[in-house]
Each structure stands twice: as structure tokens, then as C-alpha cells.
Amino acid sequence: MTEPRELGGHAAMHEPLGLVVVGAGPAGMAAAATALDGGLRVALVDAGSAPGGQFWRHPPDDARDALPTEDLHHDLRTYRALRTTLAAHERTGRLILLLDHHVWTAARAADGFTVHAVDRGRPPEERAVVLRAPALLVATGAYDRQLPFPGWDLPGVLTAGGLQSLLKGGGAVAGRRVVLGGTGPFLLPVATALAARGAEVVAVCEAAAPSAWLRHPAPLLRNPAKWAEAAGYAGTLARYRIPLRTRTGIVGAEGDGRDGRVAVVRTASLDADGAPLPGTERRIEADTVGVGWGFVPQLDLLLPLGCGLADAGDGTTAAAVDAGQRTTVPGLYAAGETCGVGGAALALSEGRVAAVSVLTDLSAPGRPGVRPLAAERRSVARHRAFARAMAQAHPLPSAWPAWLTDDTTVCRCEEVTAGAVHAVRDGGPATDHRQVKQLTRAGMGWCQGRMCGPAVHCLVAARTEPYTPAERLIATPVTLGALADSVDSPTDATSSEPT
């Protein structure tokens, strides 16, 4: 059996943990910093090799000088302040920062929660780490929502978030001539970041009409910072001469026949439902395509814990939380995009609110440095209202299945086509993505439906029903050795005596 990680010899490590935070994005960092300032001993766990999550994704600390990506980030002041706070607590032993640790499951225990992770920091070795604490905060973010189209499985077609992650996490520009498509403001930072790194962004195809925002004046007026951000992107698009084509969709991609990589993107103007308008199709030469249809909250760890869900208003479900970010399970908290997609500023506020709830519920001694809760709650309400408006202004176009042909692959892992999904829908038996999975294997492969699940759901379910991912007991593949370790191990990464 491998030994759990040695944590150093600080006096604080003899104290029990008060809180485990899973996810070191804006929500998890803010929550951990607030809980630490309030006197709790905290473990902050992330699968990535640097804190920051998706918004502040950085190369690993030891590669940052070689791969500068600071110019691609927003609000680095907050990021640096949080890292300074976390580093100070790490030095005293109050914070246990476990990077490259993927949590594969969490379970309720008599005195709180047991969190099982695998340490992947020294490949190929994988080591089991078990954490125990009375409170657990899940801040695991979200992942890109994809809708299939003919050719979306060609090399060179990526998610918009994937393009952004390659850039921010490693300074890698995935292509030279790029077309972006989908819906939502997130396409704009991807376009501007790619252009800033030398890619030619040939078009940004936004399926929605900007006028949809005019139906939501109140959230717009209450969030002037978002206008400033939008104006900044508009200026950058103009500077790099990037055309933003609204009411336009990417309806197909074609390979070049030699290495099969994407060579041509087909776009079309869309009607109000998202159906391509006849005669508007254009062919654009490109070697890379980035597509994003918003995000899906990452609920892997919350579902097996029995956490209640809520309709997020954008076709997905999210963790149901009260005004203090408490889930329906006592001692379990959620913050950031696990509670619905709304951006980094909202995630930060929710993280702080959640930590204050943990401090209150555990009757922690002091709360130095905690920003007045009322202000944070107002910030949450304001940003949530903006997120709702964003979801309504950038809906999934209801007619998107019109882009599919019967032989379009929907589930890439198991190579299930749209025709196969239509057959089990039209034959009567399948009315949700779980049934489609049983009948066609769609969603049964490596990604476990993360890619195809939302699309399959749209193809078979009632239009008003939001997508809820299938429950998975194991959130990431884990070796039998690590599994056996975590069962056998009498100790954990935070035990008072490292072994």
C-alpha cells in the first residue's frame, strides 16, 4: 500500500480538519480563504496542477515563467490576493492544498464526510488520499455544453472552452484559421484571446440575436461592469477585424480528405427557432473550429450524496441551495457553477457566502476578514439575475436538430448516430437520455455522457424538462490499486501523524 502524502510538521496539522473544499476555482478559492480567515482548518483539493479553475487557469507554477499567460486573464488582482491569503495559511499548516488530486467520490459518515481522492501528481503512480471533515463544500464548476452537427467529430473541431484551456493552461494556440460558434458571451473572450496569440479568427457565429438582451433591462442596468466588459470585447474584435455574425450557426464541417482534419466550416443564418434559412449557407475555410453552447454544472460528487437539484433556467439542473449556499444535505455546501452558470464574480461571492455558513453552522470561534454577508448576498442576487437574463437571451435554439443528418454521430465514444437515437425515440420506448443509453449505448463510453448527454436529452425529452446528468458513483476512472488503498488505509492526508 502506498503511503499517504507527507504534509510537513506544523503544529496546526494536529488539529482536525473543519472543512474540505473540492474545486480551487474562483468559488473554492474564495470559500477556502474565508473559512481559513474565520479560524477553520481547511483542505482545498483540485484535479488541476494550479489553483484558479477555468477562469484563472494557469500553467503549473513551475512552468509559468516559460509560458506567460497573464495577459489573457481578467481580475488578476483578486486571484493574487486569494493566492497570497491561501499561501499564508498553507505556511502555518492550516491549509492543506492538494493539487493534482482528483476526487472520485465523497460519502456521508457519522461525523461528516469522507472524501476519496487520487493523487496524480507523480505519474504513472496513483495514490489514494482520504480526507475526513464535518463539512464539505463542492465547487467543481461546469463543463462545455455541446450540440452535434455533421463533422463535429473531425480533428480540429474543439469546444470553445477547450481552446481557452489550451491557451491559458499552456499557451497553446490550437489552430491558425479559427471559426467560433454557439451562443453566449463566453465566445468573446475565446475569440479575443486567440487573436491576441496570433490566430486568425475568421468569424464568431452567435446563434442568438443581441436584441434579446433588450427584454432584460433591469439586470443590465444593475450590472454596469458587464457593459464595460462587453465594450472591451467589442473594441478588441474591431481591432483584430473579427466579424461577429449574429443569428448564425455552424451547421456543418468538412475534412480535407488527406489527414481528415477540418478544412471547411458551413455556416447559415438562422430563423427565430434556430432553423437554417434556405439559401444562406456559406462555406468558410478554416483549420480549427471552437463551439460552445453554454455550460453544464458539474454535479458528479453531489448526486451520489443525495443533494437536491433545481432547474437552472438554461436547460440544465444545478445544486439546490438556500441563501447561505447550504444544499439539502446537512453539512454539504455548494458554490459557483455547480449551483448554476453565472460567471466568476458570482462564483466568488457564492464561495464567500458558503464559507460564512460553514463557520456559522460549525460555531467557529472568530470571523476576521469576512466581508459583510449582506453585501455578498446582494452581489449573489444581482449576478444571479444577470445569469437568468443571459440564459434567456442565449437559449439553445429549439430547431437545432434540423442540422443533423441520420448518420451524424451524436455519441462519439460509442459511435451512436442521430438516426439510432431517433429510432428509439420514434419507436416509443425512450423519453430520456438514460433510456437511450440502455437501448443504444449513447453515453456509455469514456466520457460517460458528459459530451452527448445534453444533446441526447434534447432529442428525446419534453422541451421544458432540464437536463440532469446520470448519477455516477465514481467521478473519474481510478486504478484498482488506488481503490484498494483507500479501502485499506487507516490514515488520511490530514491525520495528526503522517505515516
Ligand SMILES: Cc1cc2nc3c(=O)[nH]c(=O)nc-3n(C[C@H](O)[C@H](O)[C@H](O)COP(=O)(O)OP(=O)(O)OC[C@H]3O[C@@H](n4cnc5c(N)ncnc54)[C@H](O)[C@@H]3O)c2cc1C
Ligand atoms: C473550459 C472552460 C473554460 C472557461 N473559461 C472562461 C474564461 O476564460 N472566462 C470566463 O469568464 N469564464 C470562463 N469559463 C466559465 C467559468 O467556469 C466560470 O466563470 C468560473 O471559472 C466558475 O468558477 P467556479 O469556481 O464555479 O468553477 P471552475 O472555475 O470551473 O473551478 C472548478 C474547479 O473544480 C475542479 N474539479 C472539478 N471536479 C473535480 C474533482 N472531482 N476533483 C477535484 N477537482 C475537481 C476543476 O479542476 C476546477 O479547477 C470557462 C468554463 C469552462 C468549462
